[in-house]
Amino acid sequence: MSAYQQPNETGHFGSFGGRFVPETLMPAVIELEQAYKQASEDPEFQKEFNYYLKKYVGRETPLYFAERLTKALGGAKIYLKREDLNHTGAHKINNALGQALLTVRMGKQKVVAETGAGQHGVATATVCALLGLECIVFMGEEDIRRQKLNVFRMELLGAKVVSVSQGSGTLKDAVNEALRYWVAHVEDTHYIIGSVVGPHPFPKMVRDFQSVIGTETKQQFAEVEAGLPDAVVACIGGGSNAMGMFYPFVNASTVKLYGVEAGGSGIDTGKHAATLTEGKVGILHGTMTYLLQDQEGQVEEAHSISAGLDYPGVGPEHSHFKEIKRVNYHSITDNEALEGLKLLSRAEGIIPALESAHAIAYLEKLAPTMPADQSIVVCLSGRGDKDVEAVKDALGGEGNA
Amino acid sequence: MPKAKLDQAFEQTLSKGDKIFVPYIMAGDGGIDALPEQIKFLQEQGATAIELGIPFSDPVADGPTIQAAGLRALAEGVSLRSVLDKLTETKQDRSIPIVLMTYLNPIYSYGIEAFALSCQQAGVDGIIVPDLPLEEEGLLTPSLADYQIALIRLAALTSSNQRLKKIATQTEGFLYAVTVTGTTGERAAFADKVTIYLEQLKTMTDKPVLAGFGVSKPEQVRALSKYCDGVVVGSKIVASLHENKRAEIKPLIQATKNRSAN
Numbered sequence: 001m002s003a004y005q006q007p008n009e010t011g012h013f014g015s016f017g018g019r020f021v022p023e024t025l026m027p028a029v030i031e032l033e034q035a036y037k038q039a040s041e042d043p044e045f046q047k048e049f050n051y052y053l054k055k056y057v058g059r060e061t062p063l064y065f066a067e068r069l070t071k072a073l074g075g076a077k078i079y080l081k082r083e084d085l086n087h088t089g090a091h092k093i094n095n096a097l098g099q100a101l102l103t104v105r106m107g108k109q110k111v112v113a114e115t116g117a118g119q120h121g122v123a124t125a126t127v128c129a130l131l132g133l134e135c136i137v138f139m140g141e142e143d144i145r146r147q148k149l150n151v152f153r154m155e156l157l158g159a160k161v162v163s164v165s166q167g168s169g170t171l172k173d174a175v176n177e178a179l180r181y182w183v184a185h186v187e188d189t190h191y192i193i194g195s196v197v198g199p200h201p202f203p204k205m206v207r208d209f210q211s212v213i214g215t216e217t218k219q220q221f222a223e224v225e226a227g228l229p230d231a232v233v234a235c236i237g238g239g240s241n242a243m244g245m246f247y248p249f250v251n252a253s254t255v256k257l258y259g260v261e262a263g264g265s266g267i268d269t270g271k272h273a274a275t276l277t278e279g280k281v282g283i284l285h286g287t288m289t290y291l292l293q294d295q296e297g298q299v300e301e302a303h304s305i306s307a308g309l310d311y312p313g314v315g316p317e318h319s320h321f322k323e324i325k326r327v328n329y330h331s332i333t334d335n336e337a338l339e340g341l342k343l344l345s346r347a348e349g350i351i352p353a354l355e356s357a358h359a360i361a362y363l364e365k366l367a368p369t370m371p372a373d374q375s376i377v378v379c380l381s382g383r384g385d386k387d388v389e390a391v392k393d394a395l396g397g398e399g400n401a
Numbered sequence: 402m403p404k405a406k407l408d409q410a411f412e413q414t415l416s417k418g419d420k421i422f423v424p425y426i427m428a429g430d431g432g433i434d435a436l437p438e439q440i441k442f443l444q445e446q447g448a449t450a451i452e453l454g455i456p457f458s459d460p461v462a463d464g465p466t467i468q469a470a471g472l473r474a475l476a477e478g479v480s481l482r483s484v485l486d487k488l489t490e491t492k493q494d495r496s497i498p499i500v501l502m503t504y505l506n507p508i509y510s511y512g513i514e515a516f517a518l519s520c521q522q523a524g525v526d527g528i529i530v531p532d533l534p535l536e537e538e539g540l541l542t543p544s545l546a547d548y549q550i551a552l553i554r555l556a557a558l559t560s561s562n563q564r565l566k567k568i569a570t571q572t573e574g575f576l577y578a579v580t581v582t583g584t585t586g587e588r589a590a591f592a593d594k595v596t597i598y599l600e601q602l603k604t605m606t607d608k609p610v611l612a613g614f615g616v617s618k619p620e621q622v623r624a625l626s627k628y629c630d631g632v633v634v635g636s637k638i639v640a641s642l643h644e645n646k647r648a649e650i651k652p653l654i655q656a657t658k659n660r661s662a663n
Contacts, residue, residue: 187559296511
């Protein structure tokens with residue numbers, strides 16, 4: 001296999017991706033592309049980014065051998081990439097930091113962002129406080145209800161949180177409003193998109209900023225086990241933690257890659273967020289990718305217990321990986337994710353975010369099918385503190401954990 | 402020939418010394434069966450062509466008025482398909498050119514080639530796709546050319562000179578000059594640079610230049626029309642039809658007429 005080189009110069013990953021945005025935004029998207037290209041080739045920018053990753057975010061994050069979980073499941077050895085130990089509790093800050101530094105470099109003082117679970121909103125509000133940028137975050141009203149604590153956290157950090165009541169009041173609608181806001185304020189505002197979605201260069205740029213996950217993992221794994229892991233697992237909403245984890249392994253054809261989508265109440269109920277498993281190709285939020293949509297091309301609402309996976313689209317590079325069969329995509333239901341969350345909490349003393357719990361739950365299916373001398377690395381993308389209340393409700397209150 | 406029909410209608414209006422008036426309506430707001438009557442009404446009021454919006458779940462270029470109209474149309478079960486069907490069925494009853502405004506995904510879902518063919522059969526003369534910039538338009542242009550459907554390009558206040566030239570050169574039907582940096586919807590005032598921008602666009606193309614986004618008052622129609630060939634009015638028309646205040650529409654259209662009665 002020749003070395004993987006995507007996207008092309010127009011931002012397409014095979015037949016996916018691109019820049020499907022109103023003309024008003026095109027100059028900003030092109031400016032961003034050029035600014036990012038210069039920054040990524042500038043050693044000073046990389047040095048600054050790495051400095052903050054180390055001293056502020058707390059990288060590198062550990063690659064931890066989950067011995068008790070391995071024993072509990074039987075089969076391959078399980079390693080956890082502890083993105084949950086990052087400042088603000090998830091991988092989201094890797095990207096938010098990179099883009100905020102770029103905002104300063106572009107001479108813009110204002111930032112707009114969308115958030116689903118609130119993790120990207122918190123990460124963005126955090127780096128905006130760090131760098132003295134004005135920050136406005138759009139969040140669906142349903143998500144605001146589900147993630148009250150994160151809303152308050154963003155406000156403490158000085159961000160303005162705007163409730164979005166259009167549509168289903170979740171992540172998709174928050175992205176729509178953030179895009180509308182960006183169209184109207186594009187001259188002095190940068191849009192820090194939270195995943196590997198949106199128009200080019202966002203999917204590539206966010207992937208690159210998140211690739212620190214996979215790059216560290218590769219090195220850390222080689223130090224303890226020598227060679228490469230046999231399988232890598234990550235959950236997928238838009239797909240940024242998965243892309244950050246997978247991308248450095250893309251040319252290592254012996255490493256099997258598994259992406260885990262939210263199966264919601266079950267694929268057959270129609271209430272899920274399994275875009276790659278069940279969707280059709282279309283155009284949303286500036287990119288061509290798999291989407292949950294009806295026969296007429298209307299984008300449907302996604303459903304998941306986890307606000308961070310509740311998105312009817314997916315990063316275009318994941319669509320490409322599906323097409324070239326580089327990644328295997330599966331789905332895990334709400335109930336399975338809850339079981340995964342309980343399993344990791346009890347086996348290892350780590351409460352994962354509901355998003356990451358989908359990846360953990362998939363291990364229960366995968367690990368027992370692999371021999372004990374093989375290894376799986378799972379991206380533990382975030383910690384579960386934000387979800388404790390939602391989990392308590394889902395499990396039926398106290399005494400049912 | 403659909404494209405030619407659009408060009409002829411514009412020429413005819415301009416040759417009388419009038420300016421062009423293109424009202425936007427959300428297809429199916431009030432039910433798909435109301436559409437032929439709404440078109441007829443606007444034609445009788447003196448519109449040059451009709452821009453018909455196709456409802457979409459995620460209209461990122463639209464402000465609150467058109468978003469709400471789209472949701473009402475979706476609640477009525479209206480789709481690109483039902484609009485094209487209705488237009489085909491009533492094609493013989495109208496002479497005014499029709500331009501569809503639709504986001505890309507409904508077209509992609511319909512099938513690009515099938516869409517262009519259906520447009521021709523339905524008597525649709527041109528289309529406007531707000532989320533299709535120059536860089537991606539190759540997705541549609543071959544099929545649209547096959548069926549002679551005009552692709553109306555949008556220019557923006559933020560576009561560089563170089564982009565404006567390209568957009569102005571490539572446009573078909575007319576050049577849609579977006580007059581605000583933002584989404585559709587009424588505005589109290591326009592930026593000073595809008596007049597320079599419109600005059601500049603006029604020098605870049607032979608096609609009519611129409612100002613749109615934010616135009617809601619007869620004074621604004623008159624003021625903007627001085628610098629270009631006419632206007633597109635959307636949110637105000639949508640609101641007037643929905644709230645049954647049709648009397649508000651006539652003064653807007655009259656503001657583009659040379660021998661204006663008022």
